[in-house]
Amino acid sequence: MMMNLMQFGVLIACMTALVVPMGWWLARVFTGVPHGLPERWTYRLLGIDPDEEMGWARYAMALLLSNAAMMLLGYLLLRLQGVLPLNPLGIPAQAPDLAFNTAASFVTNTNWQAYSGESSLSNFNQMAAITFLMMVSAATGLAGVAAFIRGLARASARSVGNFWVDLTRALYRVLLPSCVLVALIYVWQGIPQTLDTEAIATTLEGARQQILLGPVASLESIKHIGTNGGGFFGMNAAHPFENPTPLTNALHILCMLLVPSALTYAFGSMLLRRRQGWVFFAAFLVMFVGFLSVVYTAEQAGNPALARAGADQSLLATQSGGNMEGKEVRFGIAGTSLFVATTTAATTGSVDAMHDSLVPLGGAVPLSEMMLNCVFGGKGVGFINLIQYAILSVFLVGMMIGRSPEFLGKKIEAREVKLTMLAVLAHPFSILGFTALAVLWPGTAASLNNAGPHGFSEILYAYTSGTANNGSAFAGLNANTPFFNTTIGLAMLAGRYLTLLPMLAVAGSLAAKRTQAAHEGTLDTATPTFAVLLLFVVLIVGGLTFLPALALGPIVEHLDMLAGRLL
Amino acid sequence: MNEQKSPLRGLVRPVLVSAAFFMGLTGLAYPLAVTGIAHLLFPHQAHGSLVERGGAVVGSEVLGQAFTAPAYFHPRPSLTADAPYNAAASGASNLGPTNRKLIEAVTERVAAYRRENGLADDVQVPVDAVTASASGLDPDISLANAYLQAARVARSRHLPEARVRELVGRSAASHQFGVLGEPRVNVLQLNAALDALPAQ
Numbered sequence: 059m060m061m062n063l064m065q066f067g068v069l070i071a072c073m074t075a076l077v078v079p080m081g082w083w084l085a086r087v088f089t090g091v092p093h094g095l096p097e098r099w100t101y102r103l104l105g106i107d108p109d110e111e112m113g114w115a116r117y118a119m120a121l122l123l124s125n126a127a128m129m130l131l132g133y134l135l136l137r138l139q140g141v142l143p144l145n146p147l148g149i150p151a152q153a154p155d156l157a158f159n160t161a162a163s164f165v166t167n168t169n170w171q172a173y174s175g176e177s178s179l180s181n182f183n184q185m186a187a188i189t190f191l192m193m194v195s196a197a198t199g200l201a202g203v204a205a206f207i208r209g210l211a212r213a214s215a216r217s218v219g220n221f222w223v224d225l226t227r228a229l230y231r232v233l234l235p236s237c238v239l240v241a242l243i244y245v246w247q248g249i250p251q252t253l254d255t256e257a258i259a260t261t262l263e264g265a266r267q268q269i270l271l272g273p274v275a276s277l278e279s280i281k282h283i284g285t286n287g288g289g290f291f292g293m294n295a296a297h298p299f300e301n302p303t304p305l306t307n308a309l310h311i312l313c314m315l316l317v318p319s320a321l322t323y324a325f326g327s328m329l330l331r332r333r334q335g336w337v338f339f340a341a342f343l344v345m346f347v348g349f350l351s352v353v354y355t356a357e358q359a360g361n362p363a364l365a366r367a368g369a370d371q372s373l374l375a376t377q378s379g380g381n382m383e384g385k386e387v388r389f390g391i392a393g394t395s396l397f398v399a400t401t402t403a404a405t406t407g408s409v410d411a412m413h414d415s416l417v418p419l420g421g422a423v424p425l426s427e428m429m430l431n432c433v434f435g436g437k438g439v440g441f442i443n444l445i446q447y448a449i450l451s452v453f454l455v456g457m458m459i460g461r462s463p464e465f466l467g468k469k470i471e472a473r474e475v476k477l478t479m480l481a482v483l484a485h486p487f488s489i490l491g492f493t494a495l496a497v498l499w500p501g502t503a504a505s506l507n508n509a510g511p512h513g514f515s516e517i518l519y520a521y522t523s524g525t526a527n528n529g530s531a532f533a534g535l536n537a538n539t540p541f542f543n544t545t546i547g548l549a550m551l552a553g554r555y556l557t558l559l560p561m562l563a564v565a566g567s568l569a570a571k572r573t574q575a576a577h578e579g580t581l582d583t584a585t586p587t588f589a590v591l592l593l594f595v596v597l598i599v600g601g602l603t604f605l606p607a608l609a610l611g612p613i614v615e616h617l618d619m620l621a622g623r624l625l
Numbered sequence: 626m627n628e629q630k631s632p633l634r635g636l637v638r639p640v641l642v643s644a645a646f647f648m649g650l651t652g653l654a655y656p657l658a659v660t661g662i663a664h665l666l667f668p669h670q671a672h673g674s675l676v677e678r679g680g681a682v683v684g685s686e687v688l689g690q691a692f693t694a695p696a697y698f699h700p701r702p703s704l705t706a707d708a709p710y711n712a713a714a715s716g717a718s719n720l721g722p723t724n725r726k727l728i729e730a731v732t733e734r735v736a737a738y739r740r741e742n743g744l745a746d747d748v749q750v751p752v753d754a755v756t757a758s759a760s761g762l763d764p765d766i767s768l769a770n771a772y773l774q775a776a777r778v779a780r781s782r783h784l785p786e787a788r789v790r791e792l793v794g795r796s797a798a799s800h801q802f803g804v805l806g807e808p809r810v811n812v813l814q815l816n817a818a819l820d821a822l823p824a825q
Contacts, residue, residue: 064804103646104639120636127644176714190652222639229647234655241659242666248687251656251663251671256713259675259682261690262697262816268713269685271673275663276656293715296759299673302687304806360752361722368735369756370749370769377767378807383727383756384717387701387765390807411759414719415727512721534719615723624725 059373062358062392066350069308069396070343073315077339080316081323087231088204088224089328100226111217114566117205118559120221121198128194129165133157135187145180146255152178159543164191166554167199167439169281169288169407169529170546172538176291181255181272184290189277193237196284197228199439202558203321204228206442209565210466211329213573218565232317233284240279240313248302251275274299282313287407287529295397295410296386307393307410314404318342318434321441329466333584338444341589345433345596346403349423354395356419357381362619381420384412398424403433405440407529414507414516414532418616421532422608425519428526430600431485439527439554442561444592448583449478449564451595455581464580467573474567477560484556485525486603488549492521493607499541507534510625511618515611520546525553676813684813688712689764692816695741696781698766698774700812701753702734705761716761731755742777765809768797782819792818 093101093108101108112120135142136157140150152160156172163170169192173179179188201224209218245251250271259267274290278300281287291297301307319339326335358380360371373379378390385394389410397410402424413424427433432443449465453475456463463470496502496517506513516535523530524546531537537546582588618625663671674686684690689700691710703709705716720727734755739748751769771793779786796815799808 061800061804068804100646104642106635106639116633119633120639123636123640124643127640128647131644131648174714185656186648186652189656190648193651193655194647222643225643229651234651237655238659238662242662245659245663245667245670248670248674250673251660252673253660254672257673257675257682257685259684259690261684262813262820263690263692263694265691267684267688267690267710269673269675269688270713273656273660275671276659280651291715291760293717293760293762296717297715298685298687298689298760298762298764302674304801308805363722363728364731364752364756365749367728367732367755368739368750369731369752371752374769376769376772376808377751377753379752381722381756382752382758383722383731384719384759385756386759386763387753387767387809388763388806393806409759412717412719414721415717417722507719508721508724510723512723515721532719533717534721615721618723624723624728 062354065392066396069311070347072312073319076312076316077319077323080320081327081335084232084317084320084324085327087227088208088219088324093223094230097226097230101222104222106222108220108223110220112220113216114205114209114218114562114569117218117221118562121202122555124221124225125165125195125198128191129161132164132187132191133161135183136160139180139183142180142182142186144182144253147180149178149180155540155543156538159547161191162547162550163529164188164286164288165195166527166550167195167284167286167405168524168527168550168554169286170524170531170550171288171529172543172546174292175289176270181253184277185273188288189273189280192277192280192284192286192288193229193233194225196233196280196286197225200228200232200317201225202439202562203441206445206561206565207325207328209562209569210445210468212569213571215569218562218569233280236283237276237279240283240309241275243309244275244278244306247306249275249278249306250299279313281408282310282406283316285314285318285404285406287401289408295408296412301410304388304393307389307397310408310410311396311400314400314406315434318404318440325441331466331584334466337584337586337589338441340586341444341592342434344593345430346399349403349427349433350395350399353398353416353420353423354392356417357395358391359417361417363622363624366622381415381417384415386410399427401530402427402528403435405431405435405526405528407523409530412533413519413530414534418612418619421515422612424530425515425522425608425612426604428522428528429489429604430596431526432596439557443557446478446481446561447596447599448592449474450482450599451588451592452581452583454595455591459581461579461581464574465583467576468568468571469574474564477564477567481557481560482599484552488525488552488556489518489521490607492545492549493518496521496542496545501539501541505536505539505542507536508625511611511614512625515615518607518611521549524549527553676817678817683817686811686814687764689762690813692812695777697816697819698771698778698810698812701763701766702755702757703761703763704757710762712762717759718757742773744773764811764813766812768793768808768810771810771815778819784822789819792822
């Protein structure tokens with residue numbers, strides 16, 4: 059128990075210690091004037107003027123079109139797999155609906171996988187399609203948040219930056235260098251990195267074991283630093299080749315949180331409102347620790363039905379105990395709980411345990427984190443979501459105390475609130491709408507691996523994960539059907555762009571406003587009081603929207619479990 | 626303030642070139658560079674941490690493999706496709722906690738474990754021994770699980786049980802850096818060490 063709490067403490071301390079240096083670096087990357095030499099070469103190749111300042115609409119158009127081109131390229135690579143090199147096992151191309159789903163999934167930073175990496179991708183496409191889309195989608199997310207923060211920081215301005223510069227800098231100054239470093243640590247710990255496809259072993263008992271290999275470490279590092287989450291192997295970061303030691307597990311967790319947590323500090327630096335940045339960090343941290351405690355307590359307490367069957371789930375010096383179905387011994391309950399709480403907070407979606415086999419309240423944690431979608435949040439999107447809730451908070455509080463709402467010195471008016479509400483509502487609309495559609499769709503039941511409330515949770519989890527651009531799954535659901543591939547693909551696109559675009563528009567409209575000096579009637583948003591208000595708004599808006607759906611899934615199942623009812 | 630361009634002008638070339646160029650850079654140059662450096666620095670791990678015995682590959686240090694003979698320690702239940710510990714198709718049960726199939730499977734595994742190891746009907750079995758892992762390739766078992774199997778292994782190898790328990794203790798890994806992860810035993814390494822013991 060002490061050991062588990064210490065492990066939590068060490069990891070949270072490491073994350074917090076990285077906030078300032080990484081945040082300082084991010085702020086410099088997005089505000090520094092001089093262009094590096096490789097960057098200037100790149101701009102010349104792209105044929106762009108790096109000093110062009112883009113308005114929000116042009117910025118958004120560049121972001122959208124470049125993503126569309128990258129998605130198309132990824133789709134073509136997946137469809138042409140049969141004729142591309144490095145495919146000695148002769149893995150055929152993905153079918154059109156699956157390739158659409160995969161390309162949409164990776165370009166939106168979701169990394170939902172309706173396929174299993176071992177049997178569906180060649181090593182060439184693990185690199186050229188998957189690693190590529192992971193890199194550029196992470197860079198796109200960073201660029202989006204950079205433009206967004208600039209919009210908040212600028213006054214009486216019509217521009218939010220240059221998309222090509224942000225994209226290139228995010229790749230050259232943040233993602234590529236850190237990924238190379240982390241990938242090498244991963245290899246040292248036992249993650250393979252080779253162009254060979256397989257090794258054949260004869261086990262001690264004389265059986266043949268075909269061991270699949272590939273360029274895993276270079277994918278694994280961007281997968282977590284970029285909060286992408288798509289696995290090289292079907293079982294993702296539970297597979298020993300993706301996550302061989304407790305150290306790689308801890309590094310995965312720190313890599314996922316690295317950029318999202320540092321963005322609070324970068325934001326504070328870029329706005330010269332450091333205290334505001336720390337208020338947001340504190341709000342993130344409170345939610346994270348809360349969710350971590352729930353999943354850890356629930357999983358360590360275990361499943362009463364397993365105890366009745368004769369399994370010993372107690373925590374001893376010689377075993378971690380708890381609900382070990384779908385978990386790995388080297389991580390135990392504590393390492394798994396940290397991973398579960400992190401992967402859905404940072405919208406990564408990689409898993410080091412099977413979420414489908416978590417106890418009901420344990421499984422409700424990743425679901426809820428994705429529904430709120432603003433506990434740290436991946437590659438900027440979570441931060442943008444938190445700001446969206448912050449704008450909502452000043453608006454609500456402003457109405458309650460009869461003051462005109464202001465945020466960061468800018469007046470919040472009808473246009474901003476409308477756009478914010480559009481982003482706030484797009485999220486539940488996509489999740490609940492698609493879930494309802496899937497429940498009514500004939501043939502859905504055939505895709506389920508579990509009956510009753512747990513089956514409902516599998517569907518709800520799929521659309522929540524898609525819309526939140528998370529990518530983790532209650533993996534018992536067979537989502538590789540034309541219906542699920544298409545609707546989850548649409549949910550991913552809706553979740554990504556219907557949040558990002560309205561909020562970029564908010565940033566553009568705030569950038570155009572004058573900054574007002576704080577006056578008597580200003581609600582100070584850089585205080586603990588505001589952090590608490592913000593948390594309430596997040597929980598009430600999130601909670602009220604999703605509670606009925608959660609009641610039908612994990613909550614009923616929890617009561618079933620306590621009553622000893624099996625399905 | 627620069628002159629504002631219309632949203633679409635001058636975007637065609639950077640949109641097309643950036644997709645192709647960044648694909649080459651991040652999808653090919655980056656992983657190939659990491660592969661090159663990894664082979665210089667850590668050739669053993671980069672190629673899957675393969676374990677060799679007498680020149681033949683017997684497995685990987687980090688992957689589990691199936692053991693069913695009583696003279697070997699047994700790994701956790703594995704639900705990979707076709708056969709347990711199929712390293713070409715990682716897989717899990719994905720059964721929820723109230724699923725009857727899960728509870729029936731665990732009940733059967735508990736009975737089999739008690740039978741194999743000569744345990745009484747009221748002995749609680751370590752949970753990792755009767756639940757399927759997430760990858761289906763878990764290389765480790767808990768110490769509690771290993772110690773309960775020690776008597777069986779010792780009997781079938783005609784070794785004193787203390788000798789086997791001592792070997793378990795020596796093969797065990799503790800928390801990494803004193804705090805990360807869980808104490809555990811790597812089944813392949815433990816069984817290889819058993820095979821390497823001088824005959825009695």
